[in-house]
Amino acid sequence: MKSAFRMNNFDLLRLLAATQAAGCRTHLRCEHAADAPVRFVYRERMTVDASLPVCGLRVERGVGWVRIDHPPKHLVDGAFMGALVAVLDRAERDTAVHVLVFESADPDFFMMHGDVEGIMRMPHNPDPATEPNLAEAIFERVRRFPKPTIGMIDGHARGGGSEFLSALDMRFAGPRTVLGQPEVPMGILPGAGGTQFLARLVGRARALEIILGGGDVYADEAAAIGYVNRVVPSAELRSFVATLAERIAAWPPEAVQAAKRAIDAGIYAAEPQFITETNEFRSLINARGHIAPMQRFLDAGGQTREGETTRMDAIIDAMRNPDMARPAD
Structure with a gap:
């Protein structure tokens, strides 16, 4: 049709x-x-x-638990976006849901990142953006979701996975957590709100370090700089998050949501500049030779489970501009 x-x-x-x-x-x-x-x-x-539903929702004690199950790679792609919108719609309408918690069915990945192969196929678009792109729009909806949102992570979340987490209200991490924004080494930039959300979490200088450096941020450092709220031992993570979420769910929902709106009114007094982010992303996609860094990423083992769980540092290192000399050890 x-x-x-x-x-x-x-x-x-x-x-x-x-x-x-x-x-x-x-x-x-x-x-x-x-x-x-x-x-x-x-x-x-x-x-x-x-396949299993990408985002399943169950409600217990006022908490909506969203289990992300998107094998084989847990990519932030169109299927995930569609499922996420559906679960947001359902949870917003359901008066039994007072807090929304996102967890992963994959022991290694909360979410991997966007589909690099799909980005490589994006057509050139010379026209300036007049509204946020789809990924920015959905993650901004996550940020503006009226009920509190929590991410529970004990695995990897880079690129779009990190951007999704950054749009949530709170993030609690197990010790196996690895976060990062590897887009710049691939010749692009975080294009799903990452340039806007991350700077508000960790500050401008730290956001520049994470985004321009392209390296991984491990659990303890992430907690120290505000990338996540805190690190909790793996065996205690679910209990900790459930206790907090159920505690919040027990309060009058009008007061909870009003407090969230008041906090956001100060933090987001200036609206996120998504159109700037989108236009900068487009300019990089439109540039001649923009495919080569992303192809180097894939050739080095990026977007594979083995590569991204065991040797991401080497993969990022392989993406250095071949015309630039390697720094001294």
């Missing part, structure tokens, strides 16, 4: 969620004219997806 329509980003994300729930794979082409709203042309190819 082929159809054309106009919609904003949130409507499009709801379309993705609906088509995924119906077993559809949705293919989208973006069209727009200078004096008209963005128009998305899509076609659906009906397929049966026998």
Whole structure:
């Protein structure tokens, strides 16, 4: 089926969620004219997806537990976005949900990152952005979600996975946690809100160190700089998060949500500059030779489970500009 329509980003994300729930794979082409709203042309190819739901929700003691199960790599991709929008819609409507906790079914990855191969296939777009891109829109919705949100992590979350975590209200980490933003070594930048969210968590200088350095941030350092709230032993992590979430869920929801809004009004007195982030991302994607650094990342073992759990430092090192001399040890 082929159809054309106009919609904003949130409507499009709801379309993705609906088509995924119906077993559809949705293919989208973006069209727009200078004096008209963005128009998305899509076609659906009906397929049966026998995999587990990407984001399952269960409610216990006022806490909505969202279990992310997106094998084989836990990529932040269209399927994840659609499922996330669906679970946000459900949790926002459900009056039994007072706090939302996100956890991973994968012992190694909370979320890996965006699909680098998909980014490499992105078409050039010379036109300046007039609204946030889809990833920014959904993660900004996560940030603005009226009920408190918590991330429980004891594995890897880089790139888009880190950006998603940074959009949550609180993050509690086990000792196996590894965070990072490896986009700049790949010749791009964090394009899902990372340049905006991370600086508010850790400050400008630390955000520059993390984003420009491209290296990993381990659990204890992440807690020390505010990337996560605190580190909790793995065996105690679930109990700790459940106790806090249930405690918050026991208070009057109007007071909880009002307090969250008041805090955000100060922290986010200036709105996140997503359009700047999107335009900078587009300029890098449009540049000649932009594919080469991302291909080096894949060739070195990036976007593989083994590579990203055991030798990410070597993978990042392999992405150095070949024209630049290596620094002295």
